[in-house]
Amino acid sequence: MNLDKLFNPQTIAVIGASNSEGSVGYALIRNLVGSGFKGTVYPINFKHKSIYGIRAYPKLRDTRDEIDLAIIATPSATVPELVEECGQVGVKGLVIISAGFKEQGEAGNAMLDQIVATAKRYGMRLIGPNCLGFIKPSIRLNASFANKMALPGKIAFISQSGALCTAILDWSVEQHVGFSHFVSIGSMADVGFHDLIDYFGADPNTNSIVIYMESLTHARKFMSAARAFARNKPIIVLKAGKSTAGAKVALSHTGSLAGNDHAFDAAFKRAGIIRVNTITELFNAAQTLAMQARPQGKRLAIVTNAGGPGVLATDHLVEQGGEIATLSEQTMAALNTGLPPMWSHSNPIDVLGDADEERYGMAVEACLKDPGVDGLLVILTP
Amino acid sequence: MNLDKLFNPQTIAVIGASNSEGSVGYALIRNLVGSGFKGTVYPINFKHKSIYGIRAYPKLRDTRDEIDLAIIATPSATVPELVEECGQVGVKGLVIISAGFKEQGEAGNAMLDQIVATAKRYGMRLIGPNCLGFIKPSIRLNASFANKMALPGKIAFISQSGALCTAILDWSVEQHVGFSHFVSIGSMADVGFHDLIDYFGADPNTNSIVIYMESLTHARKFMSAARAFARNKPIIVLKAGKSTAGAKVALSHTGSLAGNDHAFDAAFKRAGIIRVNTITELFNAAQTLAMQARPQGKRLAIVTNAGGPGVLATDHLVEQGGEIATLSEQTMAALNTGLPPMWSHSNPIDVLGDADEERYGMAVEACLKDPGVDGLLVILTP
Numbered sequence: 001m002n003l004d005k006l007f008n009p010q011t012i013a014v015i016g017a018s019n020s021e022g023s024v025g026y027a028l029i030r031n032l033v034g035s036g037f038k039g040t041v042y043p044i045n046f047k048h049k050s051i052y053g054i055r056a057y058p059k060l061r062d063t064r065d066e067i068d069l070a071i072i073a074t075p076s077a078t079v080p081e082l083v084e085e086c087g088q089v090g091v092k093g094l095v096i097i098s099a100g101f102k103e104q105g106e107a108g109n110a111m112l113d114q115i116v117a118t119a120k121r122y123g124m125r126l127i128g129p130n131c132l133g134f135i136k137p138s139i140r141l142n143a144s145f146a147n148k149m150a151l152p153g154k155i156a157f158i159s160q161s162g163a164l165c166t167a168i169l170d171w172s173v174e175q176h177v178g179f180s181h182f183v184s185i186g187s188m189a190d191v192g193f194h195d196l197i198d199y200f201g202a203d204p205n206t207n208s209i210v211i212y213m214e215s216l217t218h219a220r221k222f223m224s225a226a227r228a229f230a231r232n233k234p235i236i237v238l239k240a241g242k243s244t245a246g247a248k249v250a251l252s253h254t255g256s257l258a259g260n261d262h263a264f265d266a267a268f269k270r271a272g273i274i275r276v277n278t279i280t281e282l283f284n285a286a287q288t289l290a291m292q293a294r295p296q297g298k299r300l301a302i303v304t305n306a307g308g309p310g311v312l313a314t315d316h317l318v319e320q321g322g323e324i325a326t327l328s329e330q331t332m333a334a335l336n337t338g339l340p341p342m343w344s345h346s347n348p349i350d351v352l353g354d355a356d357e358e359r360y361g362m363a364v365e366a367c368l369k370d371p372g373v374d375g376l377l378v379i380l381t382p
Numbered sequence: 383m384n385l386d387k388l389f390n391p392q393t394i395a396v397i398g399a400s401n402s403e404g405s406v407g408y409a410l411i412r413n414l415v416g417s418g419f420k421g422t423v424y425p426i427n428f429k430h431k432s433i434y435g436i437r438a439y440p441k442l443r444d445t446r447d448e449i450d451l452a453i454i455a456t457p458s459a460t461v462p463e464l465v466e467e468c469g470q471v472g473v474k475g476l477v478i479i480s481a482g483f484k485e486q487g488e489a490g491n492a493m494l495d496q497i498v499a500t501a502k503r504y505g506m507r508l509i510g511p512n513c514l515g516f517i518k519p520s521i522r523l524n525a526s527f528a529n530k531m532a533l534p535g536k537i538a539f540i541s542q543s544g545a546l547c548t549a550i551l552d553w554s555v556e557q558h559v560g561f562s563h564f565v566s567i568g569s570m571a572d573v574g575f576h577d578l579i580d581y582f583g584a585d586p587n588t589n590s591i592v593i594y595m596e597s598l599t600h601a602r603k604f605m606s607a608a609r610a611f612a613r614n615k616p617i618i619v620l621k622a623g624k625s626t627a628g629a630k631v632a633l634s635h636t637g638s639l640a641g642n643d644h645a646f647d648a649a650f651k652r653a654g655i656i657r658v659n660t661i662t663e664l665f666n667a668a669q670t671l672a673m674q675a676r677p678q679g680k681r682l683a684i685v686t687n688a689g690g691p692g693v694l695a696t697d698h699l700v701e702q703g704g705e706i707a708t709l710s711e712q713t714m715a716a717l718n719t720g721l722p723p724m725w726s727h728s729n730p731i732d733v734l735g736d737a738d739e740e741r742y743g744m745a746v747e748a749c750l751k752d753p754g755v756d757g758l759l760v761i762l763t764p
Contacts (some may be wrong), residue, residue, distance in 0.1 A: 032409075033435040034412060034416055038435075039435065040432040040435070040436060040437050041436055042437065049422060050420065050422040052416045053415045053416055053420075053422070054422060054437075055437065055445075055447070063437075301582065303536065305572045
């Protein structure tokens with residue numbers, strides 16, 4: 001199903017926009033207005049004529065405009081009726097920030113069912129509830145209440161945790177890591193991981209997908225979406241809930257994969273997903289993806305000034321399914337000419353302990369020219 | 383005449399609002415929206431549906447709202463018709479940012495006459511043209527294209543030079559000097575110094591008026607407005623154009639005071655205006671006004687740790703029309719008790735070269751309690 005109106009809106013209404021600094025309804029307007037987004041943002045607030053210095057409207061209808069995306073940040077009890085109103089005026093996409101559904105037991109679940117049914121009836125797609133919203137830096141659209149804007153880039157990030165969104169956002173700005181889309185997915189009442197993998201998989205501006213996952217509903221759809229795209233675009237997943245306690249939580253959700261973490265491991269592997277185990281690894285993977293092109297194959301050349309680290313790297317590479325590149329005749333000839341006689345004469349290329357930057361440069365250049373080399377690891381021991 | 387709708391608008395239209403960063407029409411919207419102003423700002427632009435991420439309107443009328451203040455930043459040739467339109471829809475106040483009137487000779491002057499006549503016919507008051515706009519920090523209203531917001535305070539600042547506005551603004555933020563109003567007055571086609579002196583003189587939130595003046599039209603009105611308020615609120619003027627060349631420029635303006643700078647001196651003195659001669663003095667005066675209450679009389683006590691500076695200060699004080707306070711018996715008794723026998727035994731109070739902070743503190747406290755002391759100068763020589 002098409003998520004285009006969600007991610008490429010021309011007109012956005014913020015239902016529950018507020019003048020109170022520090023409130024979610026204020027942060028949403030602050031992030032959307034004046035930040036370079038070329039569309040039109042309408043604050044909706046039935047109490048105030050003006051929000052953030054601009055015209056506010058009591059109802060969607062009063063804007064007398066077609067609304068592509070409605071962001072709802074009002075108390076949960078008001079949301080079902082608001083979603084109905086969105087449908088009536090022809091809204092195409094919804095982001096529900098509000099919490100108080102699944103967490104509120106039966107009554108909350110009943111409201112959520114009603115919301116989803118209404119959205120379906122009108123053909124609206126829905127992110128949330130209980131989420132931060134999303135950011136699409138390429139069009140300078142910050143449809144979230146996060147405290148900053150993400151940088152533009154090629155990584156699509158999807159997080160089931162709002163807190164982690166904020167942490168990654170802070171880190172990414174500092175490290176100059178950019179995103180094509182940055183999505184806080186919340187309770188996944190409608191749009192889930194598989195929808196986003198389908199959408200980002202087909203998006204020419206996304207070249208990798210990074211996911212922080214707490215629980216997996218619609219496991220089969222997820223697997224098939226991942227399988228379809230993992231070969232073209234790396235999908236990296238940090239799956240939380242490895243502990244027994246976490247597994248129990250996962251079990252209690254209908255439709256979840258079994259609480260056995262090994263099942264996830266196996267499933268991810270079959271789908272071609274790269275699984276990482278810590279937030280640090282997720283960050284590192286994201287940064288690596290942001291900083292360099294994806295290698296076309298698994299053949300690695302290693303340039304080192306010490307034998308030991310070269311051996312360790314080789315072991316780890318082979319263990320992970322990689323290969324040591326076989327150097328071409330031209331490369332060997334170049335290395336024989338440029339390096340001292342005692343060099344290792346094979347890959348890993350030991351340029352010896354006294355190597356200066358020129359010798360490293362020479363070896364790296366020879367490897368980069370070699371069509372049998374898909375990637376290059378340079379090790380410098382002090 | 384009432385300037386209230388100009389300075390206390392609920393609704394503001396920016397005619398010539400723009401999406402081009404770096405343009406005046408962009409800076410105006412950026413300064414007005416999201417900066418804490420509680421009213422409603424409408425961008426008017428007949429080419430774009432959306433400006434700065436919010437709804438823009440082709441015409442004032444299309445806002446379907448009453449507009450209190452219209453800020454016009456379009457080419458001069460378009461302004462007469464726009465002012466007519468403002469009148470028709472009931473706009474109360476105008477700020478014309480656009481240049482290209484007086485500077486453009488006869489044709490420009492004719493346009494300006496038409497604009498003023500139209501404004502008068504509809505009862506609109508007008509600041510400008512060729513100005514930066516104004517800032518009223520207490521309601522967080524930045525109706526200017528200056529690069530920052532002024533801090534709130536009690537000084538009303540009026541400048542005939544836009545460049546000086548920017549310089550003073552930068553300086554004031556750094557020095558924590560605040561303003562009740564900060565007005566770039568431009569060509570004064572309608573609102574002039576005298577209107578603003580009348581208005582700020584009656585404003586309970588203004589306790590001093592600081593003016594940068596290049597030429598004085600309506601000299602008589604200025605004098606009578608200044609005379610009415612200078613006793614209650616200090617009016618400080620930096621009059622530029624002291625040079626012969628500057629005087630000639632002043633002479634060429636009908637209605638100006640004679641190009642003889644001494645005439646200004648005399649007139650300012652009669653009106654109770656404090657004249658300063660350099661921008662530094664203007665800054666110092668503004669800072670002094672911002673930092674302390676205005677003394678009720680001219681009797682000064684001087685506490686010093688060296689005789690010479692005390693004498694110099696006394697000379698200067700008397701020359702400027704001040705007086706050396708006569709210390710009361712209680713003050714003398716306190717000083718005799720607290721200070722070493724060698725102290726000066728009169729005002730200036732020489733607390734001697736080896737005075738520490740306690741001795742200074744003791745002397746200052748004694749002076750502050752003395753009803754015969756209106757002000758206190760503390761001198762510390764190293």
